[in-house]
Amino acid sequence: MPRVFSAETGMRFHSFLIAIACVLFLGGSSVVAQPKGFNYDESKVPKFELPDSLIFDDGSPVKSVADWKKRRAEVLQLFRDHVYGNAPKLRGGLKVKLLSEEEALDGLAIRKQVRIQLTDKPYGPRFDLLIYRPAAAKKAVPAILGYNFYGNHTIHPDPGIVIHQSWSRNDKSKGVVNNRATEAGRGSRQSRWAVEMILKRGYALATIYYGDVEPDHKDGWEDSTRSYYLAPGRSKPAPTDWGAIGAWATGLSRALDYLGTDRSINEKQVVVFGHSRLGKTSLWTGASDERFAITISNNSGCGGAALSRRRFGETVKRINTVFPHWFNDRFNRYNENENDCPVDQHMLVALMAPRPVYIASAEEDRWADPNGEFLSGKHADPVYALFDKVGVGVDKQPGLDQPVGDTIGYHVRTGGHEVKDYDWEQYLNFADRHFGRTPKEPGSTKMKPVKK
Ligand code: GTR
Numbered sequence: 001m002p003r004v005f006s007a008e009t010g011m012r013f014h015s016f017l018i019a020i021a022c023v024l025f026l027g028g029s030s031v032v033a034q035p036k037g038f039n040y041d042e043s044k045v046p047k048f049e050l051p052d053s054l055i056f057d058d059g060s061p062v063k064s065v066a067d068w069k070k071r072r073a074e075v076l077q078l079f080r081d082h083v084y085g086n087a088p089k090l091r092g093g094l095k096v097k098l099l100s101e102e103e104a105l106d107g108l109a110i111r112k113q114v115r116i117q118l119t120d121k122p123y124g125p126r127f128d129l130l131i132y133r134p135a136a137a138k139k140a141v142p143a144i145l146g147y148n149f150y151g152n153h154t155i156h157p158d159p160g161i162v163i164h165q166s167w168s169r170n171d172k173s174k175g176v177v178n179n180r181a182t183e184a185g186r187g188s189r190q191s192r193w194a195v196e197m198i199l200k201r202g203y204a205l206a207t208i209y210y211g212d213v214e215p216d217h218k219d220g221w222e223d224s225t226r227s228y229y230l231a232p233g234r235s236k237p238a239p240t241d242w243g244a245i246g247a248w249a250t251g252l253s254r255a256l257d258y259l260g261t262d263r264s265i266n267e268k269q270v271v272v273f274g275h276s277r278l279g280k281t282s283l284w285t286g287a288s289d290e291r292f293a294i295t296i297s298n299n300s301g302c303g304g305a306a307l308s309r310r311r312f313g314e315t316v317k318r319i320n321t322v323f324p325h326w327f328n329d330r331f332n333r334y335n336e337n338e339n340d341c342p343v344d345q346h347m348l349v350a351l352m353a354p355r356p357v358y359i360a361s362a363e364e365d366r367w368a369d370p371n372g373e374f375l376s377g378k379h380a381d382p383v384y385a386l387f388d389k390v391g392v393g394v395d396k397q398p399g400l401d402q403p404v405g406d407t408i409g410y411h412v413r414t415g416g417h418e419v420k421d422y423d424w425e426q427y428l429n430f431a432d433r434h435f436g437r438t439p440k441e442p443g444s445t446k447m448k449p450v451k452k
Contacts, residue, residue, distance in 0.1 A: 099162055108134070109195075127255075244325045390448065
């Protein structure tokens with residue numbers, strides 16, 4: 001049953017077993033680097049045929065941008081019905097409480113923190129949005145928005161960051177004890193967040209603890225918007241209702257609603273970023289909310305940028321078994337049966353067109369199928385070509401640390417499942433190029449769109 005929300009929603013203790021399970025599958029460490037019993041051999045990838053983004057459900061071809069607009073709606077609905085679920089419209093307007101706004105990071109930034117409700121009630125699910133913007137900015141700046149795994153206070157040791165009260169996955173190295181975040185976690189994830197670099201490049205950075213929006217375990221929906229928005233008479237989400245990724249995507253859209261009201265941010269230049277499960281989330285967010293200017297997927301793997309039909313590394317069956325709450329229930333139909341799914345992940349990338357999207361892999365992150373992530377980008381190219389744009393523009397996965405692509409950026413970095421400064425450098429270069437902040441890189445305009 002949906003639980004009744006209290007002022008301190010999300011503070012319920014969950015069973016020991018759930019906590020252990022979550023520790024085992026913790027976000028983004030090498031714990032899941034290369035589980036045994038899965039295929040990591042390119043020669044053993046099964047033969048498959050990808051569904052065609054440019055053929056309507058009734059079999060007729062997509063020939064123009066106008067056709068694509070209709071086809072896009074079909075593809076988006078297929079992803080809602082078969083993968084991520086249908087999200088309801090949030091009720092009520094934007095409800096925001098300013099927590100603080102002051103100079104921070106030795107004068108480099110203004111740190112603003114706001115608390116945003118996800119329902120039309122003063123209680124219930126809510127999240128804290130932390131925004132650093134360059135203190136020196138004279139006009140509205142572009143922004144990068146993304147979730148973090150362990151709390152806003154983990155991205156930087158800055159003592160002024162509010163520590164969340166909601167459920168956290170136990171992890172002493174991140175300062176989480178008894179499912180509560182503590183002071184000890186401050187800055188524990190700073191290596192993944194190039195805060196100073198981002199600010200010095202003239203971008204704002206906005207982040208949210210994803211567990212504020214929905215705690216990441218199978219019963220987490222009871223503490224999230226998903227229980228609040230259950231259809232009348234239902235005691236749990238329907239098979240085509242949103243999963244946790246859908247709920248997290250809605251949180252990012254609500255954050256963008258807020259950024260649109262903040263005059264120091266250029267709402268037309270908001271980049272949605274995410275790593276791993278949160279990279280799956282950033283892709284679904286960029287696909288379902290076209291207000292996001294650029295989408296970045298860092299090592300998102302299965303259910304993110306990787307093609308499911310390849311069954312390389314993590315599979316649909318495995319992800320649905322270990323994380324039954326991320327997708328909708330119907331996605332289970334495609335366990336060991338990927339070919340029956342009416343979509344594959346290249347179509348998710350295509351949903352961004354003509355907006356820029358960046359896909360990043362890591363060499364050792366074979367669980368996430370680096371080549372499968374590249375191929376999703378490559379097979380989205382024909383949709384970009386309709387707009388006379390070059391997507392990735394190359395046929396083969398490039399070598400290590402060699403970024404490629406025009407409107408679809410791609411690189412495979414040396415090293416493992418992580419977010420490194422190298423990744424941030426590429427994302428900022430890519431965003432600069434598309435936001436016209438630097439002259440176009442040589443070569444990028446010479447590429448020819450890939451027609452079918
Ligand atoms: C793993 C999961 C991946 C990836 C990762 C993460 O356990 O199998 O799909 O999302 O977690 O989020 O770090």
